[in-house]
Amino acid sequence: MPFKHTVLERLMHYYYFIADSWSGDEAAAVTSSQIADALHMDDTLVRKDLAAIGVRGQPRVGFKAAEVLAAIRGVLGFDKAYNGVIIGVGRLGSAIASYGGFERFGLRICAMFDNDPIKLGLMQGGLVVLAMDKLPLVVADKPVRLAILTVPDENAQEAADQAVAAGIEAIWNFASPNLVLPDHVFVRNEHISVGLAELTYSLTHRDSRA
Amino acid sequence: MPFKHTVLERLMHYYYFIADSWSGDEAAAVTSSQIADALHMDDTLVRKDLAAIGVRGQPRVGFKAAEVLAAIRGVLGFDKAYNGVIIGVGRLGSAIASYGGFERFGLRICAMFDNDPIKLGLMQGGLVVLAMDKLPLVVADKPVRLAILTVPDENAQEAADQAVAAGIEAIWNFASPNLVLPDHVFVRNEHISVGLAELTYSLTHRDSRA
DNA sequence: TAGATTGTTAATCGATTAACAATC
DNA sequence: TAGATTGTTAATCGATTAACAATC
Numbered sequence: 001m002p003f004k005h006t007v008l009e010r011l012m013h014y015y016y017f018i019a020d021s022w023s024g025d026e027a028a029a030v031t032s033s034q035i036a037d038a039l040h041m042d043d044t045l046v047r048k049d050l051a052a053i054g055v056r057g058q059p060r061v062g063f064k065a066a067e068v069l070a071a072i073r074g075v076l077g078f079d080k081a082y083n084g085v086i087i088g089v090g091r092l093g094s095a096i097a098s099y100g101g102f103e104r105f106g107l108r109i110c111a112m113f114d115n116d117p118i119k120l121g122l123m124q125g126g127l128v129v130l131a132m133d134k135l136p137l138v139v140a141d142k143p144v145r146l147a148i149l150t151v152p153d154e155n156a157q158e159a160a161d162q163a164v165a166a167g168i169e170a171i172w173n174f175a176s177p178n179l180v181l182p183d184h185v186f187v188r189n190e191h192i193s194v195g196l197a198e199l200t201y202s203l204t205h206r207d208s209r210a
Numbered sequence: 211m212p213f214k215h216t217v218l219e220r221l222m223h224y225y226y227f228i229a230d231s232w233s234g235d236e237a238a239a240v241t242s243s244q245i246a247d248a249l250h251m252d253d254t255l256v257r258k259d260l261a262a263i264g265v266r267g268q269p270r271v272g273f274k275a276a277e278v279l280a281a282i283r284g285v286l287g288f289d290k291a292y293n294g295v296i297i298g299v300g301r302l303g304s305a306i307a308s309y310g311g312f313e314r315f316g317l318r319i320c321a322m323f324d325n326d327p328i329k330l331g332l333m334q335g336g337l338v339v340l341a342m343d344k345l346p347l348v349v350a351d352k353p354v355r356l357a358i359l360t361v362p363d364e365n366a367q368e369a370a371d372q373a374v375a376a377g378i379e380a381i382w383n384f385a386s387p388n389l390v391l392p393d394h395v396f397v398r399n400e401h402i403s404v405g406l407a408e409l410t411y412s413l414t415h416r417d418s419r420a
Numbered sequence: 421t422a423g424a425t426t427g428t429t430a431a432t433c434g435a436t437t438a439a440c441a442a443t444c
Numbered sequence: 445t446a447g448a449t450t451g452t453t454a455a456t457c458g459a460t461t462a463a464c465a466a467t468c
Contacts, residue, residue, distance in 0.1 A: 004458095013388075031426090032426075044461060045460065048428095056426090058425085058467085059424075059467045060423075060425050060426085060467080077411055080413075095302045099402070145413055172405060188405050188409050198218050202396040203355055206380075242450075252436070257449095268444070268449085269442075269444050270443080270447075272450085
């Protein structure tokens with residue numbers, strides 16, 4: 001069942017809302033309209049989404065919070081462990097390395113790579129910086145499935161090619177260029193400019209609203 | 211005309227593709243199918259989008275690249291200047307401060323704020339770090355319309371409230387919590403976990419593909 | 421039981437694609 | 445002119461919402 005991007009987004013929102021408001025009580029229930037109200041959406045859509053991931057509710061009661069959380073973790077893959085590496089130890093790469101929130105979702109950053117000799121060996125968020133030619137070894141050894149790409153734009157394609165050659169299956173691309181890669185490699189682009197476009201658009205057109 | 215998010219994304223993609231492949235020749239043209247092929251989409255949709263932002267093409271020739279670029283800049287607001295501030299001088303805030311790519315889209319970062327006394331006065335990307343109580347002065351003085359929020363999750367709501375009280379019109383939220391703010395404030399959430407969800411989902415279900 | 425909530429079918433809505441006439 | 449490409453209407457598709465019977 002190929003989920004569209006927005007469904008994943010919604011599941012993530014459900015997850016945060018339920019996790020945040022959950023007492024920890026195994027039997028605690030949440031209704032589709034509680035979720036819908038909090039997220040400003042239709043309750044039917046919430047039930048559809050939950051049905052799609054195999055959660056059954058109870059009439060007059062709602063859905064067991066613990067069950068919903070577990071189902072979302074399962075579908076999104078948070079209950080499995082993945083190794084990831086960061087390629088490009090600039091400011092952004094360092095910031096991501098020091099972010100501790102990935103483990104909660106099953107992602108473990110296990111190494112950082114950079115070609116700048118000055119950065120080699122440097123500790124960043126508890127990780128040593130290795131030279132790019134060590135990438136294939138590390139990928140094969142752990143094994144590593146995900147590469148987080150935080151290199152300068154002009155190096156993005158080459159670094160991505162090296163990652164794919166090493167056996168990486170998915171790339172989280174924080175550089176601007178759209179990478180040209182084999183179809184079997186999954187790419188998620190995190191271009192900052194898309195968010196920026198939405199913001200400048202809203203600022204430009206806000207006078208005409210309300 | 212309230213554009214949906216995805217339309218803005220597409221316009222941004224058109225912009226990058228045309229800007230990258232453009233010779234600089236004022237008369238150079240690009241056809242809807244050139245754009246569509248490069249971006250793996252239908253050429254009719256490209257023409258619809260371009261028509262929606264008021265660009266007229268020429269049969270047998272295509273659309274003038276320079277005209278399309280100018281129209282997109284106009285719609286997205288890249289041709290106007292905005293001041294922005296960064297609130298929260300952690301690693302991510304510093305990384306954003308040192309990113310030089312915003313000016314191209316009309317956004318100028320003009321100050322950074324943090325409550326940690328150790329960070330005050332520190333230079334980051336050419337900007338001095340100021341205490342949060344200076345925020346209203348700076349916002350009113352420049353004036354500043356956008357706040358980039360890179361504080362720890364637990365301080366996000368409070369910092370957002372202060373920004374709104376100071377007169378900020380839009381917030382670019384890099385923290386996890388969904389902010390509760392007045393309707394007139396535009397919020398763009400940049401939760402890292404949405405991208406992460408897409409990646410772990412793709413890694414979990416990749417075996418069943420192809 | 422009565423009534424709140426789920427689960428599901430049908431209707432609606434909007435966005436994308438197909439078809440094709442108009443244009444240069 | 446012939447033919448490539450635009451512009452636009454009609455058809456399709458998929459996603460969201462409405463309606464309501466089933467359930468506990």
